[in-house]
Amino acid sequence: xIERLTVIGVxxxxxxxxxxxxxxxxxxxxxxxxRSAANLQRAVELGVIDRxxxxxxxxxxxxxxxxxxxxxxxxxxxxxxxxxxLRPDAVITDGxxxxxxxxxxxxxxxxEVPARLVPGxxxxxxxxxxxxxxxxxxxxGRRVILTPLPETDLDAVDRVTRMWQVCGAEVTxxxxxxxxxxxxxxxxxxxxxxxxxxxxxxxxxxxxxIFRYAAxxxxxxxxxxxxxxxxxxxxxxxxxxxxxxxxxxxSAEMADLAETIRRGDGDHLLExxxxxxxxxxxxxxxxxxxxxxDLG
Amino acid sequence: xIERLTVIGVxxxxxxxxxxxxxxxxxxxxxxxxRSAANLQRAVELGVIDRxxxxxxxxxxxxxxxxxxxxxxxxxxxxxxxxxxLRPDAVITDGxxxxxxxxxxxxxxxxEVPARLVPGxxxxxxxxxxxxxxxxxxxxGRRVILTPLPETDLDAVDRVTRMWQVCGAEVTxxxxxxxxxxxxxxxxxxxxxxxxxxxxxxxxxxxxxIFRYAAxxxxxxxxxxxxxxxxxxxxxxxxxxxxxxxxxxxSAEMADLAETIRRGDGDHLLExxxxxxxxxxxxxxxxxxxxxxDLG
Numbered sequence: 001x002i003e004r005l006t007v008i009g010v011x012x013x014x015x016x017x018x019x020x021x022x023x024x025x026x027x028x029x030x031x032x033x034x035r036s037a038a039n040l041q042r043a044v045e046l047g048v049i050d051r052x053x054x055x056x057x058x059x060x061x062x063x064x065x066x067x068x069x070x071x072x073x074x075x076x077x078x079x080x081x082x083x084x085x086l087r088p089d090a091v092i093t094d095g096x097x098x099x100x101x102x103x104x105x106x107x108x109x110x111x112e113v114p115a116r117l118v119p120g121x122x123x124x125x126x127x128x129x130x131x132x133x134x135x136x137x138x139x140x141g142r143r144v145i146l147t148p149l150p151e152t153d154l155d156a157v158d159r160v161t162r163m164w165q166v167c168g169a170e171v172t173x174x175x176x177x178x179x180x181x182x183x184x185x186x187x188x189x190x191x192x193x194x195x196x197x198x199x200x201x202x203x204x205x206x207x208x209x210i211f212r213y214a215a216x217x218x219x220x221x222x223x224x225x226x227x228x229x230x231x232x233x234x235x236x237x238x239x240x241x242x243x244x245x246x247x248x249x250x251s252a253e254m255a256d257l258a259e260t261i262r263r264g265d266g267d268h269l270l271e272x273x274x275x276x277x278x279x280x281x282x283x284x285x286x287x288x289x290x291x292x293x294d295l296g
Numbered sequence: 297x298i299e300r301l302t303v304i305g306v307x308x309x310x311x312x313x314x315x316x317x318x319x320x321x322x323x324x325x326x327x328x329x330x331r332s333a334a335n336l337q338r339a340v341e342l343g344v345i346d347r348x349x350x351x352x353x354x355x356x357x358x359x360x361x362x363x364x365x366x367x368x369x370x371x372x373x374x375x376x377x378x379x380x381x382l383r384p385d386a387v388i389t390d391g392x393x394x395x396x397x398x399x400x401x402x403x404x405x406x407x408e409v410p411a412r413l414v415p416g417x418x419x420x421x422x423x424x425x426x427x428x429x430x431x432x433x434x435x436x437g438r439r440v441i442l443t444p445l446p447e448t449d450l451d452a453v454d455r456v457t458r459m460w461q462v463c464g465a466e467v468t469x470x471x472x473x474x475x476x477x478x479x480x481x482x483x484x485x486x487x488x489x490x491x492x493x494x495x496x497x498x499x500x501x502x503x504x505x506i507f508r509y510a511a512x513x514x515x516x517x518x519x520x521x522x523x524x525x526x527x528x529x530x531x532x533x534x535x536x537x538x539x540x541x542x543x544x545x546x547s548a549e550m551a552d553l554a555e556t557i558r559r560g561d562g563d564h565l566l567e568x569x570x571x572x573x574x575x576x577x578x579x580x581x582x583x584x585x586x587x588x589x590d591l592g
Contacts, residue, residue: 186510190517195572202575211579214482217520221486224513225576229569236557247554258543261532273525276491279498280521283507
């Protein structure tokens with residue numbers, strides 16, 4: 001199905017896509033690209049890629065599918081390096097957690113969003129990174145959201161959809177802005193709360209003692225605060241509008257909740273907690289079990 | 297060591313104490329007290345208690361140690377029912393997650409805080425409840441905080457300390473107000489954020505879709521929002537001062553973070569996230585592994 005796949009950024013996300021397509025026998029050659037020669041050499045040894053180049057344009061020459069799995073902050077530079085090196089029929093897609101910024105980066109580089117660029121977001125990950133952490137089953141049963149624009153080539157969308165389906169993922173399409181709002185609520189906002197809480201406690205003078213009394217529930221709650229600070233800085237900047245708004249709204253709601261607590265309004269508290277418990281028991285426990293820490 | 301232990305509230309917390317002391321061979325008779333005859337009957341069948349009464353005063357007659365493991369909202373009523381039924385040398389302790397309210401309840405009922413009342417808080421729990429969920433190892437390796445007052449009998453503190461040590465717990469003492477502040481930060485505040493987030497998403501119109509895209513990290517983050525709404529209403533009301541203040545502070549910090557994100561101040565974001573990650577990796581992953589959901 002794919003003659004030559006170029007993966008820009010051969011880490012957990014990019015490496016796992018290559019492995020899954022190889023496992024399905026649906027890719028000819030895989031060309032890797034990245035900065036670390038050691039990581040790329042390891043990727044060759046592991047059979048994840050066949051060869052590599054440190055230059056994205058060179059790596060993408062002759063490829064019919066190019067997957068950008070670089071941090072959001074490196075996306076624009078990645079597009080720029082590809083310009084003039086792509087086959088006319090090459091399909092480009094990416095794995096960025098924010099789609100508005102990727103579309104803006106593409107527009108800035110190419111003057112318009114290329115018709116054969118299909119912005120995408122595989123909602124999958126683990127707390128590990130690098131090609132060593134990649135595995136063929138990462139996307140099995142997970143969701144991939146594609147956010148094509150009105151001008152996106154339908155055939156390109158179809159190719160990317162089938163590529164992810166082959167990896168075992170469930171593919172849905174969504175409007176760019178809606179994607180960024182949904183992810184702000186379900187992923188970016190929780191990460192801000194976990195980072196913010198741990199940071200607030202760490203800044204207290206007696207923080208040694210504070211953390212000593214934090215037990216099991218705290219560990220689960222703050223697990224996502226062990227995620228990559230650089231990746232999350234990039235996500236915040238890339239999704240600043242939707243995330244800023246979601247965080248402001250939540251901050252106001254927590255101020256209201258503080259007031260409800262101070263007032264001792266038990267009925268209102270019970271209503272909030274019962275509604276939350278019901279929603280979590282219904283929706284979250286109903287989801288297919290995911291990895292230990294989905295960083296999507 | 298304990299001739300007759302009376303457990304008011306034979307659920308996960310009370311039942312596990314009885315089981316642990318029995319397993320250590322350090323308790324003579326165990327008398328249970330509660331509302332549900334079925335639960336108490338089951339406790340007898342399981343060998344957790346020897347006999348029971350629905351009346352706390354009757355259950356506590358002749359006991360040398362009385363453990364109140366009732367919800368915070370039932371603590372005052374529990375003390376009132378004990379009045380006039382206690383042996384003069386009986387030691388009373390409790391398992392409430394907030395200590396200021398327990399001390400206030402005792403003062404309201406007895407006129408002063410009895411010298412042989414040792415307020416306590418075993419930081420342990422699972423997401424299950426009832427005597428069926430109790431087990432002798434619940435407190436092994438967990439912390440128990442005692443908050444004696446200046447007027448508390450030292451011998452009583454010593455007895456309660458040894459009782460918990462026999463169960464495998466690490467016992468520390470702390471000032472009442474300090475306990476309530478530490479727990480507000482490490483337990484009550486995270487629960488408010490998890491309940492608040494799930495409730496905020498549940499109130500969105502397209503909540504079905506929202507939850508569909510919430511993956512692994514969200515599941516961990518919101519696990520504590522499946523806790524008992526009634527228990528948490530009681531905790532909020534009992535710790536309203538410290539928790540209200542902590543939640544207000546956090547709300548203001550999240551408003552600041554929203555502003556930092558909107559400004560696109562990547563350096564500041566990186567500083568916050570890196571400090572949080574370092575603190576979590578250092579303190580939380582360094583803690584002994586706890587149960588699946590410590591509801592302390």
